[in-house]
Structure formats: structure tokens, C-alpha cells
Amino acid sequence: MYYPENKIIKNLYTNGDILCYKNNGKVYIGFYHKLFNGKIFSGKDPKDQPVEELELFVNNQINSDDSEVNFSEDNLIYNYLKEVNISKKLLVPKYYHPLPKDEDYQRGEFIRYFVKKINEFYILEINKDDYTAIKNKDKQWLYYIYEPFELKWKIIGEYDFVVHSNIIQIEEIERKYKFVLKNYFKNKFDKYYRTS
Numbered sequence: 674m675y676y677p678e679n680k681i682i683k684n685l686y687t688n689g690d691i692l693c694y695k696n697n698g699k700v701y702i703g704f705y706h707k708l709f710n711g712k713i714f715s716g717k718d719p720k721d722q723p724v725e726e727l728e729l730f731v732n733n734q735i736n737s738d739d740s741e742v743n744f745s746e747d748n749l750i751y752n753y754l755k756e757v758n759i760s761k762k763l764l765v766p767k768y769y770h771p772l773p774k775d776e777d778y779q780r781g782e783f784i785r786y787f788v789k790k791i792n793e794f795y796i797l798e799i800n801k802d803d804y805t806a807i808k809n810k811d812k813q814w815l816y817y818i819y820e821p822f823e824l825k826w827k828i829i830g831e832y833d834f835v836v837h838s839n840i841i842q843i844e845e846i847e848r849k850y851k852f853v854l855k856n857y858f859k860n861k862f863d864k865y866y867r868t869s
Contacts, residue, residue: 680709683718688765689818695726702792702818763815766807769800773828773865781829783865788819789852796857822846828865836862 689702692713704717705727713727766788777783786804789796799807804823807816824846827838839862843854858864 681718682707689815691729692727693729695728700817701727702790764806764813765815766797766799766803766819768797769803771798771800778829778867782825782827785824785826786821787823788821789850791818791820794852796854820850822850826865829867832863832866832868835866839863 683706685705685707687702687705689700692701692705693699694701694715701715703715704721705713705715706718706721707713715725715727716722769786771783771785773783784801786799786801787796788799788804788807803814804821806814807819808821810816824839824842826842827835829835830838840855843858843862847854
């Protein structure tokens, strides 16, 4: 169905805190647009296929796994109109740049922690505390939109062995979680490498 441009609010985005699919109640993450009649649909605009109808969380809670976030009706309306979420501020992981310690070099490796957004190719390196909270489904965190994983990253040894070991670790994660991870590292499989 055609709608005039002035009857559509385009290029809106939700990170999983206000909308779900109307047909199954699953959390929706991504771009969406709103029509003049109040209806909400996936995609940046009506041409962005596939378009599926969305709605505010049913029964004032998220229907995804076992997570629950309660919202009052007033908060839901405010969130919808202002494109914010004042109901409950959930924590999200932040980028962390790891630096191996001397004991890591003595051991020859250290653990790197990551999350991937479940519906998109977005990988973020994070610290151990954030990783643990997300892995343990801490209710203070927006854990249900992330897949946490870790890598044992080799940093000492014969150069070819170190690079090969790190590539093998990455390939194991790719097989387990069914996504391409190598691109994230941009062929820097020797990052933090030091000669013995």
C-alpha cells in the first residue's frame, strides 16, 4: 500500500528495548518506520523489504527467552513518542582494548572476551566482567541480544605456530556460532605477539 512521504517517519532504530514482532512477540532489533495511523513496521521505510508489523511489548514485558523488563503504560507511551526508554536502563557492553600482562606472556596466552549481536554482524571486544554478566544473563544487562564468546589468544612461541593457533581458535568459534569472525581481526592474527 502506498503512503505519502509526509505520512511516514523513517529511519528509526531500536536496540531491543521497546518493540516486538506483532505475530510472535519476539524482541525486534533494528530499523523501523511509523505511519501516520500509529502502526509500526520493520525496515527503514516501506520499500525496505521484508516489512513486518511491530508493536510495543505485549503485556508490558519482553517476550524473549526468560528475560523480563516491566513497563508502565505511561512509560510505554512516552518511550514510543520520544524514541527513548525511561522504564528501565539496561546495561550494554562497551569496547575494551585488552593489554596482556607479564604473567600472560609467561603463560604464552591470554583470554580475550567478545560479544556478537544476534541479528547482525556486530562484534565487540569487551572486558571479563561484562562478558561474565552477559553470559550469566544478569537482569541488569541487555544480555538477550548478544552472544558472548571467548578466545584463548596465543602471544608467545614460534611465530607460525602462534598465528596458526589463533586462526584455529577463530575457526572453532565460527563453526560453533555459525558466523564469520575472521573479518573482525583483519588478518592480524599475531596481535600482541612477542618473541620468546
